[in-house]
Amino acid sequence: MTTLTKSKRRPVTAADVAAIVWAAGVFLGSLALAVFGIYTLVGAGGYQAIILGAVLLIVGGLLIVRYARLLMAIITERDMVRARKTARLDLIQLFLLFMLAIVLFPVLWIVSMSLDPRDLSRPTGLTIIPPGATLDAYKTVLTQPSANPVSFLQLLRNSLLVSGGTALGAIIVGTSAAYAFSRLKFPIRRLGMLGFVLVLMIPPGGTLAPLFVLLNTVKLRTTLWGLAIAFTSSALPFAIWNMKGFIDALPYDLEEAAQIDGCNRTQSFIRVILPLAVPGMAVTGLWGFLTGWSEFILSWTFLVDPERFTLPMVLRGMVGQYASGTPWSQFSAMAIVMSIPPIIIFFLLQKYLVSGLAVGGVKG
Amino acid sequence: MTALDTSAPTGSSAGFFKRLRKQYPNAGLAYIYILPAFIVMAFITFYPIGYQLWMSVTDFQLKHLREMNPDYVGIGNFVDVLVKGLPVPNYDFGRILVFNLLWTFINVFLHVAIGILVAVALNTEDLPGKKIYRSLFVIPWALPSLVAGMIWGNMWHDKFGAINLMLQQIGLRGDIRWLLDTKPFIDLPQIGLVLPLSFIAVLIANVWLGWPFMMVIATGALQSIPTELYEAAEVDGATRWQQFWRITLPLLRPAMVPAVMIGIMMTFNQFNIIYFVTGGGPLGLTEILVTQGFKLVNPQGWYGVASAFNIIVFIILGIITLITNRISRATEPYYA
Structure with a gap:
């Protein structure tokens, strides 16, 4: 007043x-x-x-x-x-x-294209719901997504396996390493941290040929597990970096108190740090999931069996699949269907997004 | 014993290890924690890098994948990549590098600027619909970048892309050849800036994709700025503009610097957008290093040359990272 x-x-x-x-x-x-x-x-x-x-x-x-x-x-x-x-x-x-x-x-644009029955013919104007809108493209994508006799569910399962494996690997391996980098003193720590971050700089596809040979010798090249391991490696630098920043920001007193109560380092890591680090792990897992979900260079090069193809490969295959051009309605429908899982996960983790991205916790 | 140890720092190796153990009592545990990460990286990353070093001094090609018996060519590949040029259309390492750097910094600048602007706008008190905005604004980030690249590639199409259709709808000509026009759109040869229209197209696509990440980071950091600071500034008669420059921006900096570093690395290697929107065209004018490197492997199958190329890219990015790392000190431990 x-x-x-x-x-x-x-x-x-x-x-x-x-x-x-x-x-x-x-x-x-x-x-x-x-x-x-x-x-x-x-x-x-x-x-x-x-x-x-x-x-x-x-x-x-x-x-x-x-x-x-x-x-x-x-x-x-x-x-x-x-x-x-x-x-x-x-x-x-x-x-x-x-x-x-x-x-x-762009989102409305592909929704509109996915409903357009004219498919290959060129859209002539902007409409959210095109004339004669139909869900046929979705039906095609869900029943016969590619020229190969592979069901949509199989593709989805493959993609989820690869992305989920990547997310899990990034969380487990990344959090453990991040704890050491954040809380333990040891020689060459800075160098080690930089070494992991350096991997972010390897051009995607740069290690294609050596990986091809390596995974071939251990008989993992054409499997989804091989891919998940390879993607884990590319998700790890961010995972370690993010988790280190996150653990840095957790109060040290809590861990100290646990140690006074008789916990050793590993016990205090598991009982004190891990429960507090859930938001950070959620975002790290999300990052790993996204890495695996839209990667196509390695999968395109390594996988041969259509039974093991992933969704991005099928989407990529649609562009320029036929001489007459791309089936844009099916492409759009596929793009939308493929975007739904990450968007759902994003919304589920929304409350963690702000607190779980630890870059704010790193002291400048 | 302790007195002896400290007085003779260059003593026997046993003394050295003892000192090391004393200085770092938890080193062994630390290595156990890092071991899994190290194993994964050793096989999937460090080994391929070493392998690549070997390939880069050979004429390794597609046919050698079975036999593994390429010929040794010394630094020939590096000379070809950097100086003599490669027999692919429109190849010019210097031009691609300059473009790549320009691409990275313009992008990251715009991502950060828009991200902070929107985060600050969303931080306004009593603003209805905040939650809805925050949820919907992350869609570009949540969308797989491959999908985003393909959608934008389609939207810029000169005949039936959404952009030209929209221009027609509002009464403009709408026949712009966004991705194909080879005429320089930005024409400043004095400072080495000659860019086609497709640069604008692919830039818009990547800015659309990139700013939400920065917005989320900035939102998190904004929430940790105590409101008392603004109240105090208000009492002292500071305008909102002054408050933004003197309080908000400086306090956002610690959070934004590491995010910018991640942004620089992701954008420098932003394969999916360049590859699927412009494909590097027209005339290779929007090619960045990673897309060029991929093309050396994928249609060409020149593994040796591509390895040399990738090693050079790796070194360039390493230098950039070292510089930014020096600035941000992100690798500094919080609890020493």
């Missing part, structure tokens, strides 16, 4: 004038929006115009109410604080909506 009374007596500043102009402008604009919405609704041709008109009307209406109340407050109480706050909030909202549109544009 005190700030309100103060602001009443304050001289009007340029920011206040801007806020008033903004409020009046938005009020008039939203009136126009609502009128245009009604106009579209009345002269409606087709369901798309109806939806558009309704949306415009609702948005316009909401803005009219919001800004009418604001203008009242400005006129009757000269409440400039509220005016500036509203202007700021709505500008931010506008910016975020713009970003959202950019983020969702």
Whole structure:
């Protein structure tokens, strides 16, 4: 309340004038929006115009109410604080909506393509739901995803096995190494840490030929386990780095207390550090999962048996599969189906995302 | 004994080990913890690197994969890669390297700038819909990069891509040959900057993909900035603009520096986007080192040359990382 009374007596500043102009402008604009919405609704041709008109009307209406109340407050109480706050909030909202549109544009585009029955023919305009929309592409993708007689479930199982194996490997091996790098003193620690990070810099596909030979000799090349091990290796640098940062940020006192109570290092690692490190491990696992999920260079080169193909390989195979071009509807349907598991996992781990990415815990 | 040890640091080897054990009582345990990681890396990473060193001094080709009997060619491959050039179309190591560096820094700058901007916007008090935004904004990150690359490659298509269709919809010409136009779009040969339109296309695709990661990091760091700082600044009469530059940015720095390092490495080797959006074209003008290296193996089968190429790339990235690591000190232990 005190700030309100103060602001009443304050001289009007340029920011206040801007806020008033903004409020009046938005009020008039939203009136126009609502009128245009009604106009579209009345002269409606087709369901798309109806939806558009309704949306415009609702948005316009909401803005009219919001800004009418604001203008009242400005006129009757000269409440400039509220005016500036509203202007700021709505500008931010506008910016975020713009970003959202950019983020969702490609997503809506492939959803639209996946529903398009014309498949190879060229889309001629932008519509969210194309004329004659059908789920046929999804049906094709789920029953006969590639030219090989391999079911979608088999492909999904392969991909999950490889990605899950990578995630698990990254968590177990990475956390254990990270603990040593974070909490134990030993010679060549810095060098060792750098050595692991160096691997992030190996060009993907750079070790293709040696790996081919190596995995061939141990008879793992054409198996999914071989792939999972190879991907674990490329996920490890991030895993170690992230987990080290995360363990760094955990209070050392807890572990010390456990040691005073008679735990040895390994016991305190398992009983104290591991439970606290769950968010970090979740994100590390997510990273490993994503690594395995969209990798295709090694799988494309190593796997020969279609029974063991992964989803990215099939998606890749669709582009330029036929002389006539790519079956874009099926490609889009496949891309969407393939994106669902990582997105689900992302949302499940959302609460860990912010706390589990330890880069914030590393002291600069 | 202890007095003897400290007074004679260059004593016998037994004394050396004793001192080592005293200084590092947990070293043995540490090695056990690291062992699994080391085994995986040794076989899947360090061994192939060593193998690659050998391959890089041979004329190893596809046919040698069975027999393993390539001829020794010395540093010939390195000379070919760096100086004499390779018989692939539009090959120019220097140009690709400069482009690769430019690509990396422009990208990471934009990722960080947009990521912080959105994170700060989302940190506004009383803003409705925050949770929805935060959930939806991670979609580009959650999407497999291979899928993202292929979608953007399709969207930029000059005849039936979404971008041109959208331009047509709003009444523009919409027949821009985004990925095929060889005319320089950015034409500043004085500073060595000649880039085609496809650079813009692939840059937009990768920025779309890359900023959410930075947003998540910045969001986490923003939440750890105590609000009292802003209240104090407000009392002292600081504007929001001043608060952003004097409080928010400096306190975000510790979190952003390691994220930037990861970002630099991921972007420098961003295979999926370049390969699936432009394929390095037109005329190899948007080729980066990893895509060029992959092409040496995949259609060409020149394993020896590709190894030399990859070793050079590895060294370049190593130098970049050492420099950034010096800046960030991310490998420094927290509890010594």
